[in-house]
Amino acid sequence: MTIPGNPIKKSTYFLSVALFFIMLIGIIGGIYFATLQIDYVWRWYRVPQYFVFQDKMEVKSEIQGEVSSIRASGEKTFITIKDSNQETTYSVTDGTLLVDEGNMVYPGDTLAFQKKWKAGILMQGLWLTLEVSFIAIIFGIVIGLFAGLARISSNPALKWSAITYIELIRGSPLLVQIFIWYFVLGTLINTILAKYGMWQVPPLWFGVASLAMFTGAYVAEIVRAGIQSIHRGQSEASRSLGMTYVQSMIHVILPQAFRRIIPPLAGQFISMIKDSSLLGIIAIRELSKATREVVTTSLQPFELWFVCAILYLVLTFSFSMFLQYIERRTLSQ
Amino acid sequence: MIHVENLSKTFFVPHKVKALDNVSVHINAGEVVVVIGPSGSGKSTFLRCLNQLEVANSGKILIDGIDLMHPKTNINKMRAEVGMVFQSFNLFPHKTVLENITLAQLTVRKRTKTDAHDKAMRLLEKVGITDKAKVYPDQLSGGQQQRVAIARALAMDPKIMLFDEPTSALDPEMIGEVLDVMKTLAREGMTMVVVTHEMGFAREVADRVIFMDQGAILETGTPEHFFTNPENERTKLFLSQIL
Secondary structure, three states, X not given: OOOOOOOOOHXXXXXXXXXXXXXXXXXXXXXXXXXXXXXXOOOHHHOHHHXXXXXXXXXXXXXXXXXXXXXXXXXXXXXXXXXXXXXXXXXXXXXXXXXXXXXXXXXXXXXEEEEEEEEOHHHHHHHHHHHHHHHHHHHHHHHHHXXXXXXXXXXXHHHHHHHHHHHHHHOOOHHHHXXXXXXXXXHHHHHHHHHOOOOOOOHHHHHHHHHHHHHHHHHHHHHHHHHHOOOHHHHHHHHHOOOOHHHHHHHHHHHHHHHHHHHHHHHHHHHHHHXXXXXXXXXXXXXXXXXXXXXXXXXXXXXXXXXXXXHHHHHHHHHHHHHHHHHHHHHOO | OEEEEEEXXXXXXXXXXXXXXXXXXXXXXXXXXEEEOOOOOOHHHHHHHOOOOOOOOEEEEEXXXXXXXXXXXXXXXXXXXXXXXXXXXOOOOOOOHHHHHHHHHHHOOOOOHHHHHHHHHHHHHHHOOHHHOOOOHHHOOHHHHHHHHHHHHHOOOOOEEEEEOOOOXXXXXXXXXXXXXXXXXXXXXXXXXXXOOOHHHHHHHOOEEEEEEOOEEEEEEOHHHHHHOOOOHHHHHHHHHHO
């Protein structure tokens, strides 16, 4: 929004736009020039393999015998091996054959190399970040909704628990909370489970729990503010019709509050997607940890960290677009 | 129908105020009682106590013999019997006019959708806005909104209707349409307690007028008594200022 009564001149406008792009190009060019000074070699072509790569898989014979026939049909090739009493057929998709008809093969011999597309480490990291964030958002909403309702309850047990929870979580760093979840609670739970010979909780769960609890506290405050922003007359009107507290919340207050809390909620979840990068420290290979690993093997840190940042940007940007869409839809009813 | 005994209420925020000071009133079924008084006299507080939106510190309120302030009384059940109309309408902005009127019928009275819908349409006809059933409240004028609010309260088939300055937030040309609906209700024998500054309405419809100031009832009587020869000095002063 421009300030009214202060129209910008057309020439000034274009000059400013030009200035913006000059600045942008200047910064990028400056960084590039600086990397040349330290003899950094940019190898962008090395990046795509960490997203998807073609794995070479060997197709091995399990029996001893003679290659009796090789048939090609479309992309697939069928190799049939025959011994004295049985026949086995292997199929190879888009590969290179190492045997010919009539060859003798023994168990363990490689018949062909087959190419297969596989998700690279960055793709897996991106997927894990998405998964962790998604689960933490769902739990964060549930925890936040109940904590927010408890926060405004007149029952001191509920109210004080909610205040304690919110203040504890908001008053300490997420990094410390992740450590507590993993090294304190995690150790306790898994040691006790091990004592009774039971299944162990994987680190991923503790990571998700720490994020969900962390987000829940902020969501609780957003929910509280959203509910309190609804005019008192709304609850008075619904209660005066004989509706219970719960009915009034479900049918009248929360639907109205929901619309108002979407924008702050979006901001909270976007910062949570970014905070999930901290989970790398408890051996969860999300996007940042994946990038760190790729950097140590590829030795191309500049490209990869930029790629990592852009991937987070893609996640957060598409998420905020999605929420804007929801917001528009609820506003237009 | 309504029996109020020694009702007292003190507000401590923002400062100590006696909003109700030993108020005792008896209202019969079918009676229309208009409560008047200067602002801050406790008339709204009194009205809001009658459906427990405000809880008094001491005293007794009996509606149909049931003690409202007894802890075992199901207050939601009682509120369904006492309709309330607010100064600021308080329609549900996220629901259509029709949904505003059917919501409590479905959730509180547990009526079927068809029954609730039929009832809502009949009431909309009664308040004269059948053509607006499908629109949202913000597309209605103030007068129309208040008439929907009255229909919403009536949908619960209340025994008593409370009106809290129903015309104070309206543009002057819309006051008439709301008062007309209220007059119809009064003629049909509804028990009504109305807090208002509309002296014309009080004179025409009220069976009894109550004058309140500083949380206490100073004078009560028929409209003729009030508008021809009020006794209390404070009442005289108030009436001379507004008439």
